[in-house]
Amino acid sequence: MTIVQPTTSPPPAQSQTAVPAPVVTQHAVSRHSVPGRVRTLTGAVLIALAMLSALLAFGSGSAREGLRVIGHDSGPQVVATAGLYLGLSDMDAQVADVLLMGSEYGERRTTAMTQYEKRRTEANQALLDAFELADGDPAERLTIQSVLDGLGRYERLAGEALLLNTQSDHRAGETPEAVLRVYRQATDLMRLELLPKAYNLTLESGTIVRRTHDEETAAVRLLMLGLIAALVAAGGLFVALQLYLARAFRRRLAPALLVATGLTVIAGLVGVAVLGQVLQSIASAKRDGFDSVLTTARARAIGNSLHADQARYLLDPARADTYEHAFLDKSQSLVYADGGNVEAYHATLAKNGRISLGLLAPVRANIAGNFAAYRRFQEADGRMRALATSGAKPQAVSAKLDELAKSFTAFDRELVTVGERYEATFTKTVAAGDGALDGLWRLAPWALGAAAVLIAAGVWPRLREYR
Template sequence: MPTILRAALTATLALTLALGALCAAITAHATGSWTRIQQNLAPQVRHASGLSLALTDMDAEIANILVFGNARDLVGDRAQAQKLYAQDRASVSTELQGATVSAGNDAAAQNALVGVLNGLGQYEELASRATSLNDQANAPAGHPAPAALTAYRQATDLMRDSLLPAADKLIDTNNTSFTATYDDERSLLSDLRWAALGLGLLTVGALVALQLLITRRFRRVINPALAAATLLCVTVIGTAVSMSGDEQHQLGIARHDAFDSVVALSAARAVGYDANADESRDLLDPERGGQYSDAFFGKSQQIARIDGSSLPTYSSDLDAARRAYLADHGDVRFGGYLGAEFRNITFSGERSAAERALAAWADYEHTDHTTREYLAAGRLDQAIHLNTSWAKGGSNHTFQQWDNAMRDDIAINDHAFSDAVASGRSELDSSLVLIISGTAVALALAAVGVRLRLREFR
């Protein structure tokens, strides 16, 4: 009998130890995943989105500087454009550094970064040449010097054909990596939960069997130490199963409820800045006006797609869709990035921010429509003033209102993402303490419970 008891105890202790190790491994793995998400994957997407936005605005500000020319009444606006261009350059540098650090050993992300770096210096050289040639020619507003326009065309073509596609590839690569990690982690947590449950039941079964063996051999109703060890193992199992389910839930909040909106809204901001640049390009280069107008409409559709719409009718069509939504929040007739956001509203304050963004985008489209009417009527000066005005009702002002609302919406989702990460990590910390301490005490109690019986054989 002592030999049987020792063998049974050894097997039970081994199962208990394996259960504790598996449950602890679940928490350690989940902690590592949260760390990677928080320190690598999410920052990679943010840096890539920030890089794309800064690049598009650089090109817009160069176009604005050339549009302003030597107009004295636009000196202040030109100075503002030059300031914004300098800020964009600094942002590009910052985002590139951040993206490089967070990319780590990700080969696809590194290749995309190389694509941006290879063209950035050439773009800045062409942009500088364009503004310098325009200043030397003392070109009037809306009538750039031919040589300056040629240099700008080369610069903006490089931006649209090389730099922005590389930045977009970086966003897609990083977001795909984040999604893959999310899917793998949720699947693994599910597998580990079932493994912990199976091993846990086997461990509890072994403890109960040991309890029954002692009860029958020693004619005792219950062994208190073994009973307590069994309850602790049940607690460890429950903790691991509950924790893994909660981690899956927090991952869902972090990735889909929060970060999906962050990605969509950040992409919308970058596309919006590029659309705003198309307006300036349209004023600067009438020969390419049709190309830039089509590009503007395409980007407007990316932000808030209205099926069956066209550039002349888009503003009124968007107004109709917005009125329908305000009458019934379930009636979302627009797609694109804003449509994706309105179908994923989850957090407090998110709907208000999204509605402000939609209203501001509608206002911006109104000013664009008016600008195009001025251009069609040959009123270039009025078109330039409206398109570049920061006064209330001006294109830059309405665009800024839209961008501010988008920033607020992103901040709400970003905060929710951080809360989900913090909640996930916090539960892991408390669960790990409970699993380790519960396993250790269960091991000790099981050993004590059997040893007390073994003493009877001395």
């Protein structure tokens, strides 16, 4: 920025836009006089400072919004809706178990009924939570309402099946057709209507998080660029003001202005650095935390429902093929191994190869022993099915309720542990981002405010010389 032009006296500089007209108006004189120029330059510096402040505010606002949605809004919603799926799925699983047990397994039947009641309470609570969190999304609220309605119908049907079951007083694995007829209606309602809706609600929370993440990170990135531009402009204007004051008043540098420059540059650079750090926090909270929490939540949901398919397979021989296929399909969507039927799937799985497809493939590094617990569960499934097809129904039922249930619990517990680990990462990164933003908010307004005061302090004495 060159200012010097060979002209007449005191005002040592003329702008390039200086009037070529022969007559110089009063207004033009005052603008091009020394105080006029000082005022203009000071004004420009203050405007640059204001822009810098505004961009910092907008940038941290966007970053805050991103953290809020991912960390405090949709994150918890995913947990709520995943809880809903699990609660619903397990209700039907417990009913199937009780119907399978008949008049045997006294104590275990009581436990299953208690579990059913507990899950019902959990599902109702999760529905209420999800409804509250879906504030402002009519489609989602409609879905939740229809699940609520359906749950009422389900409870009625399940209650009827359980009553008929008690009255029929049958041996384990020999559930009468009258009971099955009612149970089929109940489980169809659950599997074909309620569970898909609950699952889709969880997916929808994931969609909201992805959108917010993409929008807010793009916004923060853009605002960071703006911040850098404003910083460069402010720096340039500071230098221009300093140089002009030095030349016009034949002084060395103004210390107040120097400090103001330093404060502005530091606040700007810290702002850029903090926004960069928060961007990383958001990306990491999404990728290493949220996405994986969502994956394990979905995996638990599918796991619970395929475990219930094992009970249904034993319970309802007329539909055994349907349930066996459903079990295989869900197993393959969870942990893919080649195989057109359950036996072939088990055989491929037994080869202990690398798992590269299926919902759990992306988190395989965190699953102990190359899915050892899952493989044990599938081996137990093979034994149960072998017993069932060889006609040893009571033994198959006992295998389902003992070995199979235990190996499933072990696998499910592992998923819970993995999910908790991801949740911890998630909470930590969200907190780190929040902390960095708080720090910025404590520092930047003061620094920029002080810079503005210092500019006034540096320029005011010079202007006073013209009074």
